[in-house]
Structures are given as C-alpha cells and as structure tokens.
Amino acid sequence: MKEKNSVSRRKFLKGAGVVAVGAGATALAACAPAAAPAPTAAPAKPAAPAPVVLKGATINWLGGSWSFLPELDPVISDFAKDWATQNGVTINFERESTNLAAKIQTAIETGKGANIIQLADAPAGWAKSLADVSTVAEKLSAEGGGYLPAAPFQCNDGSKWIALPLGQHNWFMNYRADWFKEAGYDIILWGFGGKEFNPDGSIALDSKETLAALDYFIKFHKQAGDPEEIAYDDGANNTNFNQGKISLTANVNTIYLPAKKNFPAVAEGMNHAIPPKGPAGRFGACTLPWWGILNHTKGADLDAAKAYIGDFMAMKNLGKFYKAGQGYILPLLPKYDSEDIWPSDPKLAIAKEMFKLALPAGYALKNQNKLASLMQSKLIVGKMFAQAAILNDSRKALDGALKDIADLKLLA
Amino acid sequence: MASARSQDSTPGAFISRLFYRESTLGPILLSPGFIFLAVMMAYPFIYAVFLSFTDKVTGGAPTFNGLENYQKLFSTDLFRKTVVNSVVYTVFALVLKFLGGLGLASVLNRPFVGIRYAKALMLLPWIMPTVFSTMIWQWILAPGFSVANVVLVDKLHLFAEPLPFLRDETLSMASLIGINIWRGLPFFAITFLAAIQGVSTEILEAAKIDGATPWGAFWRVTFPIILPVVIVVILISTIGTLGDFDLPYLLTRGGPNNSTTLFSLTAFTLTFNSGLIGIGAAVTMTMFPLLIVLIVSSLIMVRRRQQG
Numbered sequence: 001m002k003e004k005n006s007v008s009r010r011k012f013l014k015g016a017g018v019v020a021v022g023a024g025a026t027a028l029a030a031c032a033p034a035a036a037p038a039p040t041a042a043p044a045k046p047a048a049p050a051p052v053v054l055k056g057a058t059i060n061w062l063g064g065s066w067s068f069l070p071e072l073d074p075v076i077s078d079f080a081k082d083w084a085t086q087n088g089v090t091i092n093f094e095r096e097s098t099n100l101a102a103k104i105q106t107a108i109e110t111g112k113g114a115n116i117i118q119l120a121d122a123p124a125g126w127a128k129s130l131a132d133v134s135t136v137a138e139k140l141s142a143e144g145g146g147y148l149p150a151a152p153f154q155c156n157d158g159s160k161w162i163a164l165p166l167g168q169h170n171w172f173m174n175y176r177a178d179w180f181k182e183a184g185y186d187i188i189l190w191g192f193g194g195k196e197f198n199p200d201g202s203i204a205l206d207s208k209e210t211l212a213a214l215d216y217f218i219k220f221h222k223q224a225g226d227p228e229e230i231a232y233d234d235g236a237n238n239t240n241f242n243q244g245k246i247s248l249t250a251n252v253n254t255i256y257l258p259a260k261k262n263f264p265a266v267a268e269g270m271n272h273a274i275p276p277k278g279p280a281g282r283f284g285a286c287t288l289p290w291w292g293i294l295n296h297t298k299g300a301d302l303d304a305a306k307a308y309i310g311d312f313m314a315m316k317n318l319g320k321f322y323k324a325g326q327g328y329i330l331p332l333l334p335k336y337d338s339e340d341i342w343p344s345d346p347k348l349a350i351a352k353e354m355f356k357l358a359l360p361a362g363y364a365l366k367n368q369n370k371l372a373s374l375m376q377s378k379l380i381v382g383k384m385f386a387q388a389a390i391l392n393d394s395r396k397a398l399d400g401a402l403k404d405i406a407d408l409k410l411l412a
Numbered sequence: 413m414a415s416a417r418s419q420d421s422t423p424g425a426f427i428s429r430l431f432y433r434e435s436t437l438g439p440i441l442l443s444p445g446f447i448f449l450a451v452m453m454a455y456p457f458i459y460a461v462f463l464s465f466t467d468k469v470t471g472g473a474p475t476f477n478g479l480e481n482y483q484k485l486f487s488t489d490l491f492r493k494t495v496v497n498s499v500v501y502t503v504f505a506l507v508l509k510f511l512g513g514l515g516l517a518s519v520l521n522r523p524f525v526g527i528r529y530a531k532a533l534m535l536l537p538w539i540m541p542t543v544f545s546t547m548i549w550q551w552i553l554a555p556g557f558s559v560a561n562v563v564l565v566d567k568l569h570l571f572a573e574p575l576p577f578l579r580d581e582t583l584s585m586a587s588l589i590g591i592n593i594w595r596g597l598p599f600f601a602i603t604f605l606a607a608i609q610g611v612s613t614e615i616l617e618a619a620k621i622d623g624a625t626p627w628g629a630f631w632r633v634t635f636p637i638i639l640p641v642v643i644v645v646i647l648i649s650t651i652g653t654l655g656d657f658d659l660p661y662l663l664t665r666g667g668p669n670n671s672t673t674l675f676s677l678t679a680f681t682l683t684f685n686s687g688l689i690g691i692g693a694a695v696t697m698t699m700f701p702l703l704i705v706l707i708v709s710s711l712i713m714v715r716r717r718q719q720g
Contacts, residue, residue, distance in 0.1 A: 101684045105470055105683075105687070108471050109470075121685075125686070125687055126687070128469065128470065128471035129470060129471030374686055377686065378686075383668075386669075387668075390579070400669065403489050404489070407489055408686075410484050410487065411488065411490075411682070411686070411688055412688065
C-alpha cells in the first residue's frame with residue numbers, strides 16, 4: 001500500500017531528481033550557510049496545565065501507512081492501543097493510500113472525520129484548518145533541547161505552532177563503493193549558492209548561482225546521468241540501483257535495507273555518504289512528515305488529541321519509532337544525539353551526521369509561507385532541473401520555473 | 413366505473429387516480445430519477461458554480477469575488493496549457509476513434525472465420541477497468557526498460573535509443589491520446605456496427621442495382637442513415653474525453669511540465685493539492701461553454717436529420 005508520506009517523498013525525489021537532479025535541486029533548495037544549523041533555544045518550561053478529563057474522548061487519526069518501511073506502522077499503532085486503554089480514549093486509525101489530500105479536505109469541509117492528520121506536504125498549505133499546538137510543541141522542544149531550525153521553519157506560522165514534526169527524511173548519497181574504487185568517479189557537487197527565497201519573502205531564484213547550478217546539472221546529466229533519471233520515482237531509483245544500472249543516487253535507507261535481503265552483493269558493495277561540499281558549502285535537504293490537529297476538534301477530543309501526540313512524541317516513545325526506522329526518519333531534537341536510537345549497521349551510521357545538517361526547501365524564509373508550500377507541492381525546483389536537462393538550456397528552464405511561480409503567486 | 417372512482421374521496425382512490433391519469437403518471441414515474449439527479453448532480457453543479465465566484469480555500473469561508481478567479485486563471489500559463497492540451501487531446505482522440513471505429517465496424521460487418529472471438533477481443537480494452545489498463549500501459553511505456561522500447565529498439569531496431577514516452581512533452585501527449593483511442597475504439601466500433609447492421613439490405617441492394625460502388629454505397633447510403641448514431645456517439649465521447657481525469661491522473665499526473673494536464677486534472681490539483689477550491693471550481697466551469705455549444709449543435713443536427 002502506498003502512503004502519503006512516501007508519495008511526497010517520491011515527489012521530492014522525482015522533483016529533486018535522482019543522482020544529479022537530486023544533487024542540483026537539493027543544493028538549490030537547501031543551500032545554507034556552511035555551518036551546521038544551531039538548535040533554537042529551548043523555551044522556558046510552560047506552566048503545568050490544569051488536569052483534563054480524557055476518558056470518553058475519541059481521536060480519529062488519518063494518514064498514510066509507512067509503506068517503504070512497514071515496521072514503523074506497528075510502533076504507532078501499538079503505542080496508541082496502550083495509550084487508549086490507559087486513558088479511556090477511543091483511537092481510530094484510517095490509513096489512506098492514494099487520496100489522502102482529498103480525504104483530509106473532506107474532513108475539513110464537513111468538520112467531521114479526522115482529528116489528527118499525518119502528512120508530509122508543507123503545513124502552511126493547511127494552516128487555516130490546523131489547531132494551535134504550541135503548548136505541545138514547546139513541551140517537546142524543551143525536553144529535547146530545542147527543535148532544530150527545520151522544525152519551526154515548517155511547523156510554526158510565525159506566531160504559533162500549527163503542526164508537530166514527526167521527524168525528518170534526510171537524503172543520503174547512496175553509492176556503490178566497489179564501483180567507485182574501480183572508476184574513481186567524482187562525487188557530485190552540491191551547493192551553488194542558489195536559493196528560492198530571500199529572507200524578506202521575495203523570490204531569489206533568478207540568479208547567476210541558480211544558472212550555474214543548472215549548467216552544472218546539464219553537464220553532469222550528459223556525462224554521467226542515466227538518460228531516464230529525470231523521470232525516476234522512488235521505485236525506479238531503487239530498482240535501477242539494485243539492478244546495477246546506476247551507482248549513485250540520493251535516497252534514505254530504502255535501497256540498502258531491501259538490498260540486504262534481496263541483493264546481497266549490492267548491499268555488500270554499497271555505502272552511504274553525506275552530501276558533498278559545494279562552492280557555497282555543504283548542505284543537506286530534508287522533508288518533514290508531521291502530525292496536526294484539525295481545528296474542528298473541540299473539547300475533550302482536542303485535549304485527548306494533544307495529550308496523545310504529546311505522549312507519543314515524548315523522547316522515550318518517539319525514540320522507538322526512530323530506532324525502528326534505522327535512519328529512514330531522523331529526529332529534529334538535538335538531545336537524541338546521545339540516545340540509543342541510531343542504526344547499529346555501520347553503513348547507516350551516516351544518519352547521525354545527517355540529522356543536524358539538513359534544511360527544508362525555501363529555508364531562507366523565516367517560516368514557510370503559502371507560496372513556498374505551493375512551490376514545494378508543485379515541485380517547481382525539481383521540475384526546473386528536469387527541464388534544464390531536457391531542454392539543454394538553463395535559462396529557459398529557469399524562465400519556465402519563474403513563470404510557474406508567477407502563476408502560483410497569482411492564483412494563491 | 414370511472415365515474416364511481418372519481419367520486420371516491422378515500423386516499424387509496426386518490427392515489428389510484430394519480431396513477432390512472434397519464435398527466436400525473438408521467439411525472440410520478442420520472443420523479444425518483446429527477447430527485448436523484450437534482451440531489452446528486454444539480455446541487456453539486458450549482459454549488460460549484462457558486463464556489464467559482466468566491467475566494468474559497470481549504471478551511472476558509474467563501475467570499476464572493478465576482479470574476480476574479482476567471483481573470484486570474486485566464487492570465488496563467490497553466491490554464492492556457494490546460495485548454496490547449498484538452499483541445500488537442502479531445503480532437504485527435506475523437507477523430508482517430510471515429511475513423512478507426514468506422515473502419516473496424518465495416519470490417520466486422522463482413523462475415524469471416526472467428527468473427528465472434530474478434531468481437532469479444534475487441535471489447536476487452538473497453539471493459540477493462542481504467543486503473544488496471546493504465547498500470548499495464550505504464551509498464552509498457554515506463555522509462556528505461558519497457559516493453560515498447562525493447563520492441564522498438566532491440567527487436568525492430570527502429571530507434572537507436574529508447575524513446576522517453578512519459579518524459580518528453582510531445583510523446584507523453586501522444587501516448588495519452590494513443591491509450592485513449594485504444595480504450596475508446598471498441599465503443600465506437602460496436603455502436604457503429606450495430607447502426608450499420610440496422611441499415612436495410614433492400615436499400616443497399618437498390619443502390620447496387622443503380623450502379624453504386626461499395627465505397628459510394630457506404631458514403632452515400634449507409635453513412636447518411638447511421639449519421640444520427642454517429643453524432644450521438646461523438647457527442648458522448650466528446651463529453652467523456654474533454655472531461656477525462658483517470659487516464660492522465662494515473663499515467664502522467666499531468667506532466668512533464670504540465671504538458672498532459674487536462675481540465676479535470678488541473679481542477680483537481682488546484683483544489684486538492686493546493687487547496688484553491690474557488691479557482692479549481694472556476695476551471696471546471698470553463699469547460700461548460702464549449703460542451704454546451706457541442707451538445708446543442710449536435711442535437712440540432714440530429715433533429716434536422718430526423719426531420720429531413
């Protein structure tokens with residue numbers, strides 16, 4: 001069964017493109033200062049809220065299943081089962097594969113159905129329908145040493161928290177170490193200094209840095225890319241790597257883990273690396289799956305939804321989720337650094353290095369706005385890189401992206 | 413008897429009178445269908461018209477904004493592409509389905525060994541669920557290793573490199589049109605075949621005696637007789653093709669670079685992916701003037717034909 005998270009992840013990869021598309025697009029999307037981002041200061045511990053009565057409340061959870069790593073679903077379900085029993089709350093899970101956005105829209109418009117939603121699209125696109133979860137976010141942030149910048153960027157609208165990040169998908173460079181030894185192949189260059197937005201919200205895409213990144217990508221694609229790479233989705237990316245057709249791609253651990261079972265020679269020969277350093281520094285890119293509470297949830301149901309999320313995302317519980325993921329999804333709180341959640345497999349040790357490195361698309365904004373969220377969902381940057389390769393013309397590709405952005409600005 | 417019934421004022425007699433009179437029986441029989449259509453079709457349609465004149469977004473209250481949505485839409489590249497794609501897709505698919513369907517119907521109108529099997533096989537693409545058939549086409553046209561490219565490149569040696577069916581803008585649209593034709597051709601063929609088989613053999617024999625060639629008899633005798641059926645089939649297919657959603661959604665998601673997005677898909681993505689419900693509704697409304705012109709002109713043609 002497919003799920004929204006994986007679709008979005010697929011969209012991201014497809015958009016960011018595999019191999020060099022991924023490199024270029026991600027560099028562009030995630031160009032950041034060379035230094036790893038510092039965690040935000042942990043806010044003061046909020047005053048203890050008045051005790052609430054949860055018994056009898058109902059939570060309806062709606063989201064995708066973790067189809068790429070099915071081990072994650074039981075972690076969520078098992079916790080929910082125990083928590084529901086202990087608190088006298090009914091929790092219903094609905095895992096939707098193909099039409100999650102439409103189902104969520106229906107819940108929003110009818111004010112019925114889901115209370116908690118799980119998505120990987122930018123929360124800013126759903127801001128009008130999400131309840132304020134600042135108290136939960138601040139408590140979790142305080143416990144974990146303050147969220148890394150990617151979390152407030154995407155889940156805080158500037159005045160309040162509208163979503164709670166479950167973690168981050170980070171894009172490791174998956175490569176065939178055995179092939180690289182043979183071919184001496186250079187690692188892809190990341191980070192040309194291009195970006196989507198200026199901090200004041202104006203579009204920053206039309207720059208010489210963007211053109212340089214596109215020109216680099218065109219050259220790279222011609223020389224080293226699989227001709228079909230720009231049409232890859234996660235499936236093609238994984239399949240082609242495991243079949244030995246490609247030797248370098250951007251992905252989480254969903255090439256390596258299946259390869260250990262089904263393609264042991266590939267698993268033996270491959271490894272993971274952090275993205276290579278580019279002229280503007282070393283950058284990682286991430287997407288954030290999140291949970292939010294729809295704002296038609298009221299009274300005891302709202303209290304229960306907040307309490308449930310707060311308890312599930314507490315470090316001792318969410319840590320089990322990260323551990324089960326083996327690097328598939330990484331935390332956003334620095335205190336996890338010393339927790340026993342990291343993959344024991346040495347080839348996935350890179351996860352610990354990656355989790356503080358990555359930033360989300362449009363990072364230069366203080367908080368992700370509606371336009372930035374639309375650009376993310378419409379894969380504007382990834383499409384620009386794909387078009388550059390198809391048209392063999394960086395300027396035309398950039399102009400096309402600027403037109404798309406102008407359309408989005410007008411419509412939104 | 414009738415007089416006695418009309419004088420009876422019991423509820424049973426009243427209901428009986430309603431069913432007895434033609435003037436009331438017709439509306440009574442029509443009412444379930446009418447109510448169903450009103451609730452399931454008319455209400456959503458009217459609500460969509462209303463939304464198209466508002467700034468409705470997901471989770472927000474709709475506020476009337478006049479023609480603003482339409483003004484915005486008409487000035488975007490996305491909408492221009494949507495219109496061009498929809499027209500290209502509909503025209504090419506319809507013309508080719510019409511010609512192919514007519515040809516296939518003519519072939520199937522002649523007896524040959526295995527005709528029953530041929531008819532059954534021909535219907536397969538039409539009766540196969542679109543989700544299933546589109547998955548098969550995705551495998552056939554997939555990037556990299558695919559059945560189509562193995563045949564074209566490795567077996568037939570027609571091309572040196574694999575063709576990027578779903579990556580190139582023109583090839584993607586061509587693929588979409590091709591699959592639509594493959595899926596819709598049986599409907600055209602079987603309907604035309606039924607119409608052709610309804611043409612009186614006496615008329616055709618008379619034409620033959622008068623010296624008409626098979627080609628002349630078809631175009632001057634058979635085709636004019638089946639024309640009302642042809643018009644209705646084209647009309648139905650136009651509505652379906654112009655509003656096609658499942659095929660582009662499943663095969664290309666409107667890409668690459670919006671080159672295969674059609675009215676319904678653009679409306680869907682704006683509504684559900686971007687949360688712009690008012691704008692999405694406006695996209696669907698832009699289809700209707702075109703459809704109304706087509707429907708009215710087709711019905712006028714059929715009526716004139718029947719009167720003539």
